[in-house]
Amino acid sequence: xxxxxxxxxxxxxxxxxxxxxxxWTPERQRAFILALAGLGLVGAAARxxxxxxxxxxxxxxxxxxxxxxxxxxxxxxxRGRAHAxxxxxxxxxxxxxxxxxxxxxxxxxxxxxxxRLLIAxxxxxxxxxxxxxxxxxxxxxxxxxxxxLT
Numbered sequence: 321x322x323x324x325x326x327x328x329x330x331x332x333x334x335x336x337x338x339x340x341x342x343x344w345t346p347e348r349q350r351a352f353i354l355a356l357a358g359l360g361l362v363g364a365a366a367r368x369x370x371x372x373x374x375x376x377x378x379x380x381x382x383x384x385x386x387x388x389x390x391x392x393x394x395x396x397x398x399r400g401r402a403h404a405x406x407x408x409x410x411x412x413x414x415x416x417x418x419x420x421x422x423x424x425x426x427x428x429x430x431x432x433x434x435x436r437l438l439i440a441x442x443x444x445x446x447x448x449x450x451x452x453x454x455x456x457x458x459x460x461x462x463x464x465x466x467x468x469l470t
Contacts, residue, residue, distance in 0.1 A: 328395040329353050331388035334379055344371065344379050349389065352376065353396045360400020405444055412438035 325331075331353070333346035344352075348369050355365035363373035383389040415431035 325350060325353065325392070329357060329392045329399075331392040334383040334387070334389050342370075344375070349379070353389075353392050356393065356396035357399040358403065360397055360402075360404050362397075365396075365400075405441060408437055409441040412441055 331349075333349045334344065336343060339345065348371065351369045352365055352371070355368040356362065359365050359368075362376055366373045366376040380390060380393055412434055415433045417429045418432050419426050420428045420430055
């Protein structure tokens with residue numbers, strides 16, 4: 321297990337029959353799990369370590385559903401989604417600062433509020449409080465909004 325990762329994200333790297341420099345090295349696997357915990361999006365986390373979404377799912381399949389890697393993956397997705405939800409609620413309530421330009425110069429900023437984002441976030445929280453699975457469309461709305469602002 322890797323001591324550098326938080327306990328819920330720690331895992332033994334998935335062994336490879338043939339270790340490739342551009343493949344899923346143990347370091348790349350750990351970086352992927354950390355990125356997944358921050359983003360909650362498999363494709364974006366895979367791209368952040370120079371790999372594809374398809375190869376990430378192949379690695380997960382190779383590791384097996386009961387592996388430490390699979391447990392770390394699930395924990396990372398949960399963390400990332402919670403982070404996206406928190407960020408979505410924060411931005412929906414406090415707005416997003418958009419620069420205002422005039423004559424080629426920034427003259428100020430305006431705050432933009434997104435009520436659709438707030439409604440989606442509140443629905444996701446309500447379902448979580450009711451212990452119901454949260455629909456992917458509400459989470460996807462929040463993640464698309466967050467991704468568009470970063």
